[in-house]
Amino acid sequence: MELRDLTKAMSECNQEETVKLVSGYAKKGIGVNVILDSLTQGLTELGEKFSCGEAFIPELVFAGEIFNEARKILDPYMAKDPESQVKSKGKVAIATVKGDLHDIGKNLVTIFLSLGGYEVIDLGTDVPNEKLIAVVQTEKPNVIGLSSLLTTTMLSQRQFMVMLKEKGLRDKVKVIVGGAPVSQAWADEIGADAYGADAVDGKKKIDAMLRQEGKAI
């Protein structure tokens, strides 16, 4: 069952209408999963508009915020409905490496992954490798993404790969790297699993890696 008006409001980034419809449907007793599916379908349609050049990044960002607002409205209903859940394709931790404050690329990847149904742990910028290792151990993400915009900071990506092996965690997580000075050759050299040329490519590579692992992407 799809709530077409809600899907449409979501895909058009109509904040007021989306919030109103979510509240209304929840009060009427429509299942939380049905509402969430309609919201997700709206995000998918917005993503399609983005792919063909009709929607743009600020609208994707705004859509993400509307979705989060809708989620907050649904929280009390989810607590009462044990079967309801936000479906996640997988968990991705993402960070800009130590010494690097650039975050636009990382933020874009985060947006695309979130809208694509991933649970994303955004660790921010200037993140030391020790913290990244700790996140792999505690959060157990399927994938960790490391962004670097500077030739001086990309070396942190290599150091992270070394630390990952030393800690015996290499087979616990897939690693994707990206950023202006980074290339496929660099990813191969340091032993990363994938290289994301841009945000869209990054999501595709993550989809592909998890599909290989048998996830339903």
Added chain:
Amino acid sequence: MIVRPKLQLLDEAQIRQIVMDAYHILDDVGVTFKDNQECLNLFEEAGARVERKTGVVKLSADIIDRALQTVPSVIPFYDKDHQNKLFNLGGDDCQITGDGVALYIQDYENAKVKRPPVTQDQIIHSRLHEECKYIGFTAPFLLTDVPREIADNYRFLLDYLYCSHPTYCSAWSKEGFDTMDEMIKIMGSGVAGLAMKPAHVHPNDPSSPLHWSPVVIQNFMDCLRTNLPAVVLPIPLAGATSPVSMVGTAVQTTAENLSGVVLSQLVRKGGFLIWGSGASAFDMRTGTAIQSAMESIMMMCLIAQVGNYLRIPTLGNLGRTDSKLPDEQGSFETSNAYMLGYLCRVNMMRGAGILEYASVISHEKLLIDNEIAGQAQRLVNGGIEFSEESRAVDLIKEMYTKNMSYLRAKHTLLNFRKEVLMPGPIIDRGTRTAFEEGGFKSAREKAHDLGKKIIAEKPPRPIDEKKKQALIQVVKTRAKKYGVDRLPIENL
């Protein structure tokens, strides 16, 4: 407040000097209006000194001044059905125009072949024009599958059927003009005040230096009588039919335009007129009229700025390329012309979709030019918003304090579409990944694909069947005189 960047090639005193020099030429040696007694009568009645035998008309300053007082500074333009207003021509507003002067078309499937255009070529070109949102006027071209005598009306018919944008199109005889007038009346059926809702422009080319030929005089006067905006379009070749100096060519062209201004206002006070120029540099090695030389562009911008000074809508043959292909040369030459033309406020820039000294039509070039035009329009029509909101001081403080990305700011969401023009699909600003997935295609290849996609996927514009048949009948009636019982369009 929107700040619209502007470039002044000469200062006001220098432009005034050009106008004064032109006044002097018109008063001292005059302009020849050949073999049209009616126009000579009008000049004489207005106080001009007319030599009947030669057709030379000498104009004093007071006659010119009077005409300048009544010529409109802005012309409103409507779609071809005279229903919806699209834009004003004049002042700071500029429009790009197609170009139909070519005798050949570049074959769409084989770029090495240029051949005479036929019905199907015009249909495709007009349908592509319909999708070019940055090109204001169409300009149908000479078709060779009908007799030359009716080709002016036939192209006008096809362009009407497949594109709603206003048209830049001439008739080639008195009969052709009268038929065109009849067609315009059918196109605007049922619209009150048709004459005040122009949807067409008619060019009239004086023969530089300082001559008007009989057909041009007749068409020009008929334009004014029927309230069809008339372009005065001298096409001097600097060093061959006008002084080799840019300013000298501007002086002569100003005199030619002013003579048109006077005649126009004698035929109809308040009649629509566009101050034009097709001035070009003359290649002293090959004898070619270089359309895209920087000197040609500068001259046309300069002459337009004289028209702007006199508060008359202006036109220049800008955007043409001398390249033989819609290639890199073609794009940078068109871009040079559009950018300068917009900055200098040439209100109509005629030259989209044409190659090789304005002799070869190209569908791909039209689509590429549309995107170049978008960039130029962004520069001037879009301009720079200067306001408290656009300065965004509070936003900068807020984002810094909260350590937030501007991507999350409402200011970005609300303003990015007007601040940033997102072109495409020919201009590629996408990622390498998308480029490679798209087949590693150049702008020219993408333009080719886009043309095919439009024709395959976009239906032709809806048209009133009765109106269509009435228009076909008008052209057919004329065609029968030349042995044609059935127009090619009827066989499709």
